[in-house]
Amino acid sequence: xxxxxxxxxFKREWRLWPEQRGSKRVGDSAQGRTQHPRxxxxxxxxxxxxxxxxxxxRGGWMNWAAVSTVTVLLFLLGIGLQTSWQVNGxxxxxxxxxxxxxxxxxxxxxxxxxxxxxxxxxxSHVEVVGKDQAWRSLLKDLGAAEIAGANQGLESNxxxxxxxxxxxSPDQVPQLAQALGQINGVDEVxxxxxxxxxxxxxxxxLNQIGLAVVGLLTTTAIAVISTTIRLIVITRQRxxxxxxxxxxxxNWIYLPFxxxxxxxxxxxxxxxxxxxxxxxxxxxxxxAQQSYLLQGLTAGLQLSLLQTIALPxxxxxxxxxxxxxxxxxxxxxxxx
Amino acid sequence: MAQTVSRSAVAANQSLSxxxxxxxxxxxxxxxxxxxxxxxRQANLSIQRGEFVxxxxxSGSGKSTLMKLIYGQEHPDQGSIKVDGQExxxxxxxxxxxxxxxxxxxxxxxKLLEQRTIAENVGFVLRAQGVRSAEIQKRLTPAxxxxxxxxxxxxxxxxxxxxxxxRASIARAIIGSPSLILAxxxxxxxxxxxxxxxxxxxxxLHDFGITVMVTTHDLxxxxxxxxxxxxxxQGQLERLAEP
Numbered sequence: 153x154x155x156x157x158x159x160x161x162f163k164r165e166w167r168l169w170p171e172q173r174g175s176k177r178v179g180d181s182a183q184g185r186t187q188h189p190r191x192x193x194x195x196x197x198x199x200x201x202x203x204x205x206x207x208x209x210r211g212g213w214m215n216w217a218a219v220s221t222v223t224v225l226l227f228l229l230g231i232g233l234q235t236s237w238q239v240n241g242x243x244x245x246x247x248x249x250x251x252x253x254x255x256x257x258x259x260x261x262x263x264x265x266x267x268x269x270x271x272x273x274x275x276s277h278v279e280v281v282g283k284d285q286a287w288r289s290l291l292k293d294l295g296a297a298e299i300a301g302a303n304q305g306l307e308s309n310x311x312x313x314x315x316x317x318x319x320x321s322p323d324q325v326p327q328l329a330q331a332l333g334q335i336n337g338v339d340e341v342x343x344x345x346x347x348x349x350x351x352x353x354x355x356x357x358l359n360q361i362g363l364a365v366v367g368l369l370t371t372t373a374i375a376v377i378s379t380t381i382r383l384i385v386i387t388r389q390r391x392x393x394x395x396x397x398x399x400x401x402x403n404w405i406y407l408p409f410x411x412x413x414x415x416x417x418x419x420x421x422x423x424x425x426x427x428x429x430x431x432x433x434x435x436x437x438x439x440a441q442q443s444y445l446l447q448g449l450t451a452g453l454q455l456s457l458l459q460t461i462a463l464p465x466x467x468x469x470x471x472x473x474x475x476x477x478x479x480x481x482x483x484x485x486x487x488x
Numbered sequence: 489m490a491q492t493v494s495r496s497a498v499a500a501n502q503s504l505s506x507x508x509x510x511x512x513x514x515x516x517x518x519x520x521x522x523x524x525x526x527x528x529r530q531a532n533l534s535i536q537r538g539e540f541v542x543x544x545x546x547s548g549s550g551k552s553t554l555m556k557l558i559y560g561q562e563h564p565d566q567g568s569i570k571v572d573g574q575e576x577x578x579x580x581x582x583x584x585x586x587x588x589x590x591x592x593x594x595x596x597x598x599k600l601l602e603q604r605t606i607a608e609n610v611g612f613v614l615r616a617q618g619v620r621s622a623e624i625q626k627r628l629t630p631a632x633x634x635x636x637x638x639x640x641x642x643x644x645x646x647x648x649x650x651x652x653x654x655r656a657s658i659a660r661a662i663i664g665s666p667s668l669i670l671a672x673x674x675x676x677x678x679x680x681x682x683x684x685x686x687x688x689x690x691x692x693l694h695d696f697g698i699t700v701m702v703t704t705h706d707l708x709x710x711x712x713x714x715x716x717x718x719x720x721x722q723g724q725l726e727r728l729a730e731p
Contacts, residue, residue, distance in 0.1 A: 199615060206603075390599075390601065393599070394599050394601060394612070395612075395616045396585070396588075397561075397588065397593055397599070398588065398589070398593075398612070398613040398616055398617070398660070399585045399586065399587075399588035399589035399591075399613075399617055399664070400585060400616035400617065401582045401585045401586075402581060402582060402585070403582075404616060404617075404618060405616075
């Protein structure tokens with residue numbers, strides 16, 4: 153086909169384009185001409201994903217800076233959440249018991265104290281744990297091969313005789329503990345309420361520290377993502393300039409950058425979740441090799457089904473939020 | 489009834505007597521740069537629909553600024569610029585983007601995206617406007633065929649000669665079926681043969697009824713046609729010749 157042929161053919165095709173239909177002369181209908189149908193960007197997901205991928209390719213190693221920061225943030229958040237839930241689980245596990253430990257002075261007679269204890273009400277059970285028995289049990293737990301060798305190392309058994317007393321009702325435990333403490337020959341009284349309080353206090357402290365660390369890291373991650381996206385925007389300045397000149401709207405130009413930010417958040421969440429799973433597996437293996445005493449804790453460390461689901465959902469949620477905020481900040485700066 | 493007929497007749501007469509608004513209308517436009525150098529001083533200009541005009545002037549006289557004022561990249565300090573009846577200086581953001589969809593802009597440096605193929609570069613205009621792939625494909629073939637680059641659709645800009653790149657940028661300018669084409673020194677980087685080829689394309693587009701405005705300092709190019717010339721000199725726009 154020669155040049156005239158092309159022109160004729162193009163003219164025919166040109167007339168078929170929506171803007172030119174019914175128009176005697178091109179441009180005559182410009183005032184009220186038909187615009188391309190404006191469509192929601194979400195109906196063009198393939199285009200947006202393609203542009204997002206293009207941006208990520210341009211980002212190169214900068215992407216890893218953003219993803220690794222989000223990963224560190226989400227890993228610490230995940231570990232913190234998991235630890236907090238596990239400590240709560242432990243508290244509930246041990247909290248179901250009603251045991252009071254009474255430690256006697258070295259010179260006190262077990263039989264005398266036991267007699268006095270038996271006179272107190274609200275006691276359902278008393279068990280005597282002699283210091284030799286406690287020592288053997290401890291050495292067994294610690295894995296010492298020979299008691300004699302351990303004795304030699306410490307010169308003598310450092311433990312004292314203990315009475316393990318079980319109350320009939322949890323409400324009676326504090327009063328009972330107070331009464332037990334006043335018995336002659338009793339050196340120290342410990343009951344789980346106290347231990348629980350200590351553990352709960354420790355948990356609260358850890359939670360507060362964790363919250364502060366997560367807050368700080370969230371700010372850092374937002375700053376890193378924002379800077380990364382800003383750098384990617386700068387490397388794609390020419391594309392953006394051409395897009396602006398050909399009539400692309402701001403949303404259409406900048407939405408792929410927001411998608412990139414969300415991508416960083418999702419990638420960080422996925423890696424963090426993987427690392428947490430690896431950590432959990434390693435911890436379980438480590439615990440399986442430990443003493444029976446520590447293994448007993450595993451029930452309390454087990455996450456519920458809801459928590460197992462909530463953990464990755466939290467990671468993804470915060471990851472997406474951080475990516476969204478970081479990219480929107482970067483894009484706002486670029487638009488302005 | 490008689491009054492109604494009479495009013496209708498008057499309206500019809502008015503409609504017939506009212507000239508169609510000019511495609512480009514500059515009224516008392518002044519544009520200065522921060523250094524104080526003025527590229528336009530109280531300039532007036534009227535370009536009718538379907539016209540083909542050259543704008544010429546010395547280097548640095550403000551030809552590119554004139555173009556930027558028309559497509560809203562720059563705003564005048566004073567005066568009014570109307571394109572297709574629309575006051576350009578009042579447009580910003582998405583309204584400006586929608587306005588630019590009605591224009592086809594051709595640059596001296598082509599402004600092709602290096603990492604995209606010619607087909608992607610040309611289709612990019614419609615893609616950036618949210619047009620569906622099927623519609624883009626429908627328009628891509630005739631646009632590339634018109635500029636003779638259908639066989640180069642899969643090539644990247646750096647694999648093409650300057651003339652071919654400029655033809656690709658023309659295809660990109662026309663794929664959105666604009667009513668006005670602004671070509672800023674389109675032949676500035678081309679040899680005579682390629683320059684004439686580009687000019688021939690622009691004339692073909694003019695034949696379709698598109699208003700075309702070309703800035704150039706190439707007198708040979710201007711002399712090869714009979715189109716009117718607007719000279720930009722000392723901040724004033726003067727129409728030198730009529731066809």
